[in-house]
Structures are given as structure tokens and as C-alpha cells.
Amino acid sequence: MAEFSMQLNEDQQTLKDWVHGFAENVMRPVAHEWDEREETPWPVIEEAAKIGMYSLDFVSNAFSDKTGLSMMLYLEELAWGDAGLCMAIVGSSLAVAGIMANATPEQAMEWIPQCYGTPGDLKLGAFGVSEPDAGSDVSALRTRAIYDEKTDEWVLNGTKTWITNGGIAHTHVIVASVEPELGSRGHASFVIGEGTKGIRMGQKFQKMGIRASHTAEVVLEDCRIPGNQLLGGKEKLDERLARVREGKKASTQAAMATFEATRPAVGAQALGIARAAYEYSLDYAKERKQFGRAIIENQAIAFKLADMKVHIDAARLLCWRASWMAATRQPFLNGEGSMSKLFASETAVKVTDEAIQILGGYGYIREYPVERWHRDAKIYTIFEGTSEIQRLVVARAISGIHIK
Numbered sequence: 001m002a003e004f005s006m007q008l009n010e011d012q013q014t015l016k017d018w019v020h021g022f023a024e025n026v027m028r029p030v031a032h033e034w035d036e037r038e039e040t041p042w043p044v045i046e047e048a049a050k051i052g053m054y055s056l057d058f059v060s061n062a063f064s065d066k067t068g069l070s071m072m073l074y075l076e077e078l079a080w081g082d083a084g085l086c087m088a089i090v091g092s093s094l095a096v097a098g099i100m101a102n103a104t105p106e107q108a109m110e111w112i113p114q115c116y117g118t119p120g121d122l123k124l125g126a127f128g129v130s131e132p133d134a135g136s137d138v139s140a141l142r143t144r145a146i147y148d149e150k151t152d153e154w155v156l157n158g159t160k161t162w163i164t165n166g167g168i169a170h171t172h173v174i175v176a177s178v179e180p181e182l183g184s185r186g187h188a189s190f191v192i193g194e195g196t197k198g199i200r201m202g203q204k205f206q207k208m209g210i211r212a213s214h215t216a217e218v219v220l221e222d223c224r225i226p227g228n229q230l231l232g233g234k235e236k237l238d239e240r241l242a243r244v245r246e247g248k249k250a251s252t253q254a255a256m257a258t259f260e261a262t263r264p265a266v267g268a269q270a271l272g273i274a275r276a277a278y279e280y281s282l283d284y285a286k287e288r289k290q291f292g293r294a295i296i297e298n299q300a301i302a303f304k305l306a307d308m309k310v311h312i313d314a315a316r317l318l319c320w321r322a323s324w325m326a327a328t329r330q331p332f333l334n335g336e337g338s339m340s341k342l343f344a345s346e347t348a349v350k351v352t353d354e355a356i357q358i359l360g361g362y363g364y365i366r367e368y369p370v371e372r373w374h375r376d377a378k379i380y381t382i383f384e385g386t387s388e389i390q391r392l393v394v395a396r397a398i399s400g401i402h403i404k
Contacts, residue, residue: 008069015062016073022053023081031082034212035372040168041088041212042122048089049119056113059093068327072268072319079272083376084212086269091164091213092116095125097262098173102189102231111191114171123194126169128160128218138175139183143220145176145190147234152227154190156220159202162383166216167201170194174220178237185244189231198223209375262384263337264322267344270380271315274348277355277373278308284359301358308351315344335394342390345380352377 008016026047034041048054062070078086092115099111115125134140143158156176160166172192179186192199202217227234282305285296295301322340325332332338352374356363363370381387395403 005067008073012065012067012069012073015070016077019053019074019077020080022048022051023077027078027081027085031085031212032366032369032372034088035082035084036211038206038211040124040165040214041085044085044212045089045122046119049116049122054089054092054116054122055118056096056116059096066327068264068323068325069320071265072316072323075265075268076272076275076316079269080276081272082212083269083273083373084210086272087164087210087213090269092123092125092169093265094127094164094262095169095171095173098127098175098189099191099231103191104231104233107191107228107231111171111193114193115169117170123170124165124168125171125173126163126165126167126218128163128166128172128174130162131159132161138187141175141177141184141187143174143176144180145178145188145230147178147227148224151224153224154227154230156190156192156198156223156225158220160218160220161202162205162215163218165214166218167199167204168214168216172199172218173231174218179241182241182244186241188237190225191229191231192223192225193229196223196225207379209372209377209379263341263390264319264326266380266384267315267319267322267340270341270344270348270377271312271319273373273377273380274308274312274315274344274351277348277352277370277377278305278312280370281305281308281355281358284362295358304354304358308354311343311347311351315340315347318343333397335390335397338385338390338393338397341380341385342387342394345377346387348377348380349374 026044030041030044034044045054052058062074065071075086075090078089095115096112099108099115103111114123117123129138129141131141131143133142143156143160146155148155156174158176160174171194174190174192175187176190177186178188198221200219200221202219204214204216207215230237282296285301285305286294288295296305318336318340322332322336325336352370355370356374359368359370362368365371385393392403
């Protein structure tokens, strides 16, 4: 088991500094522009690709850190730069996580590189679970996948919604119901490649925050894919479904296997937003003078900043613990992954709200970045499991009771 240390090693510190430099020099100068444009920031993703940050090699190296901290450092610094641009850069990793959690080694080798492409020929990946009537309730998925034995093809029909990179991605990973009567235990994951007929973008959403990240519906209409694009293979699926029919517990569920791996990473992004707002408001409070003195000299302001710092540091510890546990393959017996995402996301909302209060009227106008950070922060309490769902996961874990 990898030793855990609060002191970053040389490689981790180098990574942190490198990503911070990219966030400060490339992301922050254009963050406001891309937020206003509400478009995929291809030039920013291209810059990340040129230096190797948007690539399979980089993600593989970050995940190979046996302490689990490299990915946490990377995501916190990127989100510190800008959450919308961060999501545009890391959104493809959702598809990668979906592939890694369910694919055979051969499938992973074939499809993961196609989620990134190369500098000058960028590719995007998308992971589709949520539907108009199935958000927190994953068991309610209506998207169907039916196997056609004559052609050895799967036929997919349905609509996915709120999908990062949805419809513009070159590789889509779609969770669909194979046997609806089994609920979430009858789901499977499928990978759909570029140029496949029967998959298209539906409505593109105009959002409150993370507006540089593309979010849209994905519509599947008699979308036919080869049988070997069922992640994990049909033999494994048939064995799992047989166990479920016999009343045995399924080893994994397609969607939850992905979410369990990504929740600490979502928390790290929320943490980056919170830290950005805290640092900005701390500097502002030291410089802003009212009634003849800096406003930080007032307890009302100083105590806000103290609470912000305490919550940020506590959130970081929860995220690091969960990521370390995942990297060392320790089970989340008390919902530690959900704890990290829950606390970090709610910290981001609280801290950015307080930052606006500290800046007063300046905090409410677009000329200053804190209003954008506040808009960006809110989604982290919603996507990849709402705060209510995270509390449910933790409550079930600590009680052993199926709380509803």
C-alpha cells in the first residue's frame, strides 16, 4: 500500500506548479471571453494538447500516482484557472472513466486514445447516463439497447440529456438498459464511434455557469453498433444478468462504477473554484478601505475569510483521502467518495457567495470574476450526484439501512 504524506513529493510539486502556470497564463486571461461566448474553447484545448496536458499519456501518468494525489492537484489548479475551461479540457475524461470502469483491456486500448486525438486533430469524448426522466434515479433509464443476433449488432434508442460534449464528441459512451425489468442491474455501457449513423445532438443548453463547457442532449434513433462495442463483452454481460436473475448481487453497475471513480475528482474541481474566490476576496479585503481602514480589520470580514479558509482546507483533506483510498483500492465503507464531493461542492457555493458579500457591489458585476465563480460553483452540488444523493449514499453506508 502506498504511503500517504501531506508533503508533496518533487514530481507532485512540479505537476502542481506546471498546471498552475497554464491556468494563470492561458486560462484566466480568456476565461471571461469564453464564458460570454458559451462555446467550446477549441484554442484553449489545443494549447493544452500542445504541451501534453490534453492526452492519454498525461492522464495515464496522473492516474499512475499510487498516492492518488496527482489527479487532485491537476484538477484543483485547472478549476482555479476557470471551471468552464477546466470542464472543456477534462470533460473527455468522463468517457475515459466510463471505458476504464467497464471495458476489456483490448477495448480500452482501442477507444481511449480516440477520446483525445492529437494536437492539430483534437477529439472529444462524452459519457451519457442522465435522461429527461432519469437524473438522480439511474434505475429509471429508458434508453434501450437490443441485441440483433442476425447481424451481431446492438440497436440503441433513447435520449440522453445534460451531457458534457454531447453530440459534438467523437466518441460517446452510453449507458443503456438491456433488461428494463432488472432496473439499474440490467444496464450496460456501449461505446459509439465517430461517424456512426443514428446518433445526433439534440438541444444545446444555455447554462447558469461553466458556460465554456458544451452541454447538450444526445439523441439515439435506431443507432446500430457492432456487437464488440458493448463494453466488457456480451459473455460477461450475460453472466452478470444471469446472476441477477438468480437473486445474486451484481458485481458492478455500469453507471455507478464510473461515478464512484470520479466523485473525488469532481470535489477537487469545486475546491479549485473555492480557492480562487477565497484568494481574490482576501487580497481585496486587504486593499479595500472603508471608514479609514482596510475592511479585513473588521471582524465581520475577517471571520468570513477565516471560515472560508477552514472549509477549503477541510474539503481538500476529504478529497485527498478519498482519492488515496481509491488509488490504493480501499472500499468506501462510509461513503468517503461521496463525502468529499458533498463537502467540497457545498464549500464552493458557500465560499463564492461570501466572496461576493465581501466585494459588495463589485462582487455582483461581471467586471469582477467572483460572480462567475459563484455561477460556476452551483453545478457541483448537482451533477454526478446531487448533494441529496451524496447524503443518501453516506447515510446508507454508515447505517447499513436502505434509507429512501
